[in-house]
Amino acid sequence: MQEVSEKRYIDIPEEVREAYRLYRPTPLVRARRLEKALKTPAKIYYKYEGVSPTGSHKPNTAIPQAYYAMREGVARLTTETGAGQWGSALSFAGMLYGLDIEVYMVRISYEQKPYRKVMMRLFGADVYSSPTTRTEVGRRILAEHPDTPGSLGIAISEAVEQCLKDENTKYSLGSVLNSVLMHQTVNGQESIKQLAKVDEYPDTVIGCVGGGSNFAGGAYPFLSEKLRGRAEKDTEFIAVESTACPSLSKGEFLYDHGDTGRITPLMKMFTLGHDFIPDPIHAGGLRYHGMAPSLSMLVKHRIIEPRAYNQVEALGAAVTFAQQEGLIPAPETAHAIKAMIDEALRCKESGEEKTILVLMSGHGHFDMSAYEGYLNESLQPFELPQKRINETVSNLKRLYPFA
Amino acid sequence: MQEVSEKRYIDIPEEVREAYRLYRPTPLVRARRLEKALKTPAKIYYKYEGVSPTGSHKPNTAIPQAYYAMREGVARLTTETGAGQWGSALSFAGMLYGLDIEVYMVRISYEQKPYRKVMMRLFGADVYSSPTTRTEVGRRILAEHPDTPGSLGIAISEAVEQCLKDENTKYSLGSVLNSVLMHQTVNGQESIKQLAKVDEYPDTVIGCVGGGSNFAGGAYPFLSEKLRGRAEKDTEFIAVESTACPSLSKGEFLYDHGDTGRITPLMKMFTLGHDFIPDPIHAGGLRYHGMAPSLSMLVKHRIIEPRAYNQVEALGAAVTFAQQEGLIPAPETAHAIKAMIDEALRCKESGEEKTILVLMSGHGHFDMSAYEGYLNESLQPFELPQKRINETVSNLKRLYPFA
Numbered sequence: 001m002q003e004v005s006e007k008r009y010i011d012i013p014e015e016v017r018e019a020y021r022l023y024r025p026t027p028l029v030r031a032r033r034l035e036k037a038l039k040t041p042a043k044i045y046y047k048y049e050g051v052s053p054t055g056s057h058k059p060n061t062a063i064p065q066a067y068y069a070m071r072e073g074v075a076r077l078t079t080e081t082g083a084g085q086w087g088s089a090l091s092f093a094g095m096l097y098g099l100d101i102e103v104y105m106v107r108i109s110y111e112q113k114p115y116r117k118v119m120m121r122l123f124g125a126d127v128y129s130s131p132t133t134r135t136e137v138g139r140r141i142l143a144e145h146p147d148t149p150g151s152l153g154i155a156i157s158e159a160v161e162q163c164l165k166d167e168n169t170k171y172s173l174g175s176v177l178n179s180v181l182m183h184q185t186v187n188g189q190e191s192i193k194q195l196a197k198v199d200e201y202p203d204t205v206i207g208c209v210g211g212g213s214n215f216a217g218g219a220y221p222f223l224s225e226k227l228r229g230r231a232e233k234d235t236e237f238i239a240v241e242s243t244a245c246p247s248l249s250k251g252e253f254l255y256d257h258g259d260t261g262r263i264t265p266l267m268k269m270f271t272l273g274h275d276f277i278p279d280p281i282h283a284g285g286l287r288y289h290g291m292a293p294s295l296s297m298l299v300k301h302r303i304i305e306p307r308a309y310n311q312v313e314a315l316g317a318a319v320t321f322a323q324q325e326g327l328i329p330a331p332e333t334a335h336a337i338k339a340m341i342d343e344a345l346r347c348k349e350s351g352e353e354k355t356i357l358v359l360m361s362g363h364g365h366f367d368m369s370a371y372e373g374y375l376n377e378s379l380q381p382f383e384l385p386q387k388r389i390n391e392t393v394s395n396l397k398r399l400y401p402f403a
Numbered sequence: 404m405q406e407v408s409e410k411r412y413i414d415i416p417e418e419v420r421e422a423y424r425l426y427r428p429t430p431l432v433r434a435r436r437l438e439k440a441l442k443t444p445a446k447i448y449y450k451y452e453g454v455s456p457t458g459s460h461k462p463n464t465a466i467p468q469a470y471y472a473m474r475e476g477v478a479r480l481t482t483e484t485g486a487g488q489w490g491s492a493l494s495f496a497g498m499l500y501g502l503d504i505e506v507y508m509v510r511i512s513y514e515q516k517p518y519r520k521v522m523m524r525l526f527g528a529d530v531y532s533s534p535t536t537r538t539e540v541g542r543r544i545l546a547e548h549p550d551t552p553g554s555l556g557i558a559i560s561e562a563v564e565q566c567l568k569d570e571n572t573k574y575s576l577g578s579v580l581n582s583v584l585m586h587q588t589v590n591g592q593e594s595i596k597q598l599a600k601v602d603e604y605p606d607t608v609i610g611c612v613g614g615g616s617n618f619a620g621g622a623y624p625f626l627s628e629k630l631r632g633r634a635e636k637d638t639e640f641i642a643v644e645s646t647a648c649p650s651l652s653k654g655e656f657l658y659d660h661g662d663t664g665r666i667t668p669l670m671k672m673f674t675l676g677h678d679f680i681p682d683p684i685h686a687g688g689l690r691y692h693g694m695a696p697s698l699s700m701l702v703k704h705r706i707i708e709p710r711a712y713n714q715v716e717a718l719g720a721a722v723t724f725a726q727q728e729g730l731i732p733a734p735e736t737a738h739a740i741k742a743m744i745d746e747a748l749r750c751k752e753s754g755e756e757k758t759i760l761v762l763m764s765g766h767g768h769f770d771m772s773a774y775e776g777y778l779n780e781s782l783q784p785f786e787l788p789q790k791r792i793n794e795t796v797s798n799l800k801r802l803y804p805f806a
Contacts, residue, residue, distance in 0.1 A: 051454065323527070
């Protein structure tokens with residue numbers, strides 16, 4: 001019902017607020033050392049979700065999803081995970097409310113991030129490397145592409161297929177959906193209050209986008225102020241994706257499935273096509289072929305600006321950030337930091353004293369192999385050639401010519 | 404000069420306070436979910452140092468040490484590290500003040516915790532697996548015991564030897580010394596203020612001890628209140644060590660060296676003998692043969708109670724904590740958590756509504772292999788046989804019969 005609700009606000013249940021108190025409110029911090037190092041007149045604030053139990057913004061929706069499932073008598077939730085952030089978050093939330101959690105983890109991340117598995121098991125979940133031989137869609141894909149690095153689209157298909165086999169099992173999704181984006185707005189609502197305490201309002205809000213929930217959660221409350229004419233500033237919004245998976249910058253605005261196996265309903269969104277398999281970048285959370293429909297619509301109407309960076313430049317920016325501020329960002333977050341530093345340097349040239357808010361979606365403690373690759377100069381940037389996009393998008397258009 | 408100062412308080416320089424602001428004050432949190440799960444009438448508070456740039460209390464002393472070194476024109480600091488916590492902290496602090504940092508990391512931790520190396524390199528340090536062939540003491544030990552897991556004592560000898568080779572290089576130690584313990588008291592001083600805000604004062608303060616700086620930093624300010632007759636309660640202090648390295652519980656109070664190579668001055672302390680090599684437990688920070696002299700003296704006078712747990716029971720307690728509070732403790736911290744849970748359960752039996760403060764020295768994000776071992780039931784407890792202690796302590800007594 002939350003997915004299709006027309007209400008402007010939906011109350012957070014007291015039980016969920018109580019669980020949020022384990023880590024919320026998350027800190028909003030001014031990056032003074034970074035400002036000084038960049039010699040920028042801009043003021044840089046970061047909202048840091050890395051203090052959550054699993055190190056990212058994901059518990060903000062995992063907790064209410066598990067709570068509502070428990071209330072409805074559900075016994076088990078299945079889900080997919082890319083970098084492992086969402087899978088850990090749902091494992092944690094499931095444990096809070098006594099649910100069994102079954103996680104399909106994208107193969108490349110399963111191999112690159114072994115300790116995410118340990119965390120999920122510590123919180124009581126079962127974790128599988130996707131594609132698996134447990135599902136029909138997994139077996140089919142393994143037969144065709146035995147060496148596939150996997151993708152979020154495939155893992156979603158598997159989790160949904162498993163859920164359909166048992167009546168007491170539901171499927172849980174960590175991004176893209178309206179309800180998920182709405183749960184995440186607790187983040188932006190906190191930021192508005194925290195910034196008001198120091199008499200600030202952002203000129204620019206920057207966040208990374210995979211499925212869109214981190215960005216929407218941090219940015220929509222500010223966007224709502226702007227669109228309702230209540231904001232004191234004409235805030236700009238920058239959604240940062242990976243050049244390896246540039247759905248907003250290079251995809252097309254079409255009806256498509258949320259998963260590779262075409263089990264989910266069609267959604268109108270920017271997409272690279274549901275059978276697009278991104279290169280194995282470290283930012284597993286940015287490897288999604290589509291994008292939240294509401295966010296896609298806002299980009300289509302040029303209310304949000306999309307931007308893409310490759311992982312080498314993103315991790316370089318993250319190292320600069322870590323060396324100044326002492327926090328090691330997740331590879332996904334690194335992409336937002338690259339955009340933030342570019343904006344701060346632009347302010348240095350123009351002399352503008354802008355207030356920049358960057359959404360720090362998580363820490364990189366389980367992604368140190370990405371930094372190892374960066375320091376050893378062994379990382380590939382992965383810039384996606386237009387040809388590969390044309391292929392998967394053409395397939396989609398052939399399949400659904402009406403879209 | 405701070406090492407031998409007789410002043411009760413030494414001011415924190417403004418530049419150090421500024422760097423502290425990157426992560427201090429650290430949170431003091433009531434563990435309400437854990438209290439409920441244990442059905443204890445005790446109130447449990449934890450002071451969480453895991454929010455620091457490197458995930459432990461260590462930057463509290465790394466930052467002032469690097470700052471004073473920079474002020475004195477030092478170009479390079481050498482140091483040892485066990486679990487990697489101290490090495491990361493000094494790498495971070497060195498970067499803040501433009502110093503070169505050279506870290507000798509105990510071999511077993513170097514192998515068990517590969518990503519700690521990446522963190523140190525990210526902060527610009529050089530890291531070596533100790534014993535190395537770079538030093539005389541390292542080469543000698545490798546010749547005798549090529550398969551040694553290493554120890555803090557050996558790594559200290561190497562770092563000190565390297566420092567003596569160059570006049571612009573100083574050696575930096577992360578625990579044991581009076582000055583280091585004093586730097587750490589910023590932690591306990593904050594706790595007193597934070598507890599006062601909610602009108603609380605601890606009946607029991609619990610922390611883990613390797614060299615003693617975490618425990619002393621959190622506990623000495625409360626102990627000072629007690630010994631000066633200013634405390635409202637007769638607070639108990641429990642110092643928790645590993646059964647694999649029980650210097651306080653099973654060692655002797657003797658003059659000994661701080662390092663295996665016998666380069667440091669002698670200190671009167673509880674020790675297992677400077678040539679004692681602990682078994683390779685995951686809590687690398689608890690693998691030290693000696694103990695801070697002031698802490699040793701307080702244990703000798705029964706003002707602080709020592710207690711030892713093995714790593715299997717400690718990690719089990721940490722899993723319980725993580726499942727209730729959402730934070731994954733460092734393996735060192737896990738030992739304090741085991742003692743805290745035991746105390747809370749004792750309160751349940753006795754009905755006492757004690758206020759317990761546990762010092763959460765750090766997170767376990769870089770120690771997930773310990774939890775993997777725990778979940779797979781492949782961890783050894785490592786209870787040290789009396790025979791091995793007798794051997795190394797007898798060696799010490801033969802060497803220094805006067806002590």
